Amino acid sequence: xxxxxxxxxxxxxxxxxxxxxxxxxxxxxxxxxxxxxxxxxxxxxxxxxxxxxxxxxxxxxxxxxxxxxxxxxxxxxxxxxxxxxxxxxxxxxxxxxxxxxxxxxxxxxxxxxxxxxxxxxxxxxxxxxxxxxxxxxxxxxxxxxxxxxxxxxxxxxxxxxxxxxxxxxxxxxxxxxx
Numbered sequence: 001x002x003x004x005x006x007x008x009x010x011x012x013x014x015x016x017x018x019x020x021x022x023x024x025x026x027x028x029x030x031x032x033x034x035x036x037x038x039x040x041x042x043x044x045x046x047x048x049x050x051x052x053x054x055x056x057x058x059x060x061x062x063x064x065x066x067x068x069x070x071x072x073x074x075x076x077x078x079x080x081x082x083x084x085x086x087x088x089x090x091x092x093x094x095x096x097x098x099x100x101x102x103x104x105x106x107x108x109x110x111x112x113x114x115x116x117x118x119x120x121x122x123x124x125x126x127x128x129x130x131x132x133x134x135x136x137x138x139x140x141x142x143x144x145x146x147x148x149x150x151x152x153x154x155x156x157x158x159x160x161x162x163x164x165x166x167x168x169x170x171x172x173x174x175x176x177x178x
Contacts, residue, residue: 023063028112029053032071037061037079044069044083049092050116058128063087070094072116074123081126084134084152091140092121127162147177 023044025034032048037059044067046055053071057063058078064085069075072092083089095102096118108114122141126132130144133152144150148160151167151174160166165174 023065023067043067043085044087047071049094049114064134072119073121075125076123077126078128078130078146080129081131083126083132084136086135087132087137089124089126089132089138091124092116092119093140095119130160133167149177 021036021042023042023046026045026047027034028047028049029051031051033054034046034048035056036042037057039059040057040061042057042063043065044063046069048055049070049072052073054074055069055071056076058081060080061077063069063083064087066085067083067087069089072094075089075091095105098118101118105114120140124138124140124142126144127146127148129147130149132138132144132150133154135153136150137155138144139155139157142156142159144156144160145162145164147163149165150156150160150171151165153169154167154171155169156166156171158170160171163177165177166172167174
């Protein structure tokens, strides 16, 4: 069963949910949701940007050091997923593509009043038993299929079919897995 994290900030190497949380969990708004299942080893930073944002981790998940999972909408990572170190997973552009709309982003972010209405957001899902290689980037709106492998250093801009290997920038189909 998933445990609900109620703190706005947590940085610890003590066991939680039968596994250590060695990374940082940062919720910009207390209303946002971070759930972490059992037997997870999280060395990454998990951060939510909006009150409606959610990050849900299933059971038996590893997320490596210096990885960042940033949610403005929804990031769901199913059971038995491995995410290597230095990965970036973002479900939004984090800034508007219109320069006039992003002019005051920094100042507004500092005071906790960033306007997310002009920023494109799309949910991310990483299905069970997927493996994300080091230095990979997963962008908004992507689903990584069950058992899929994302090669190191890849930039994933489109869905990855189950039981396939993709690699490159942008990530392209390499072959089916065994």
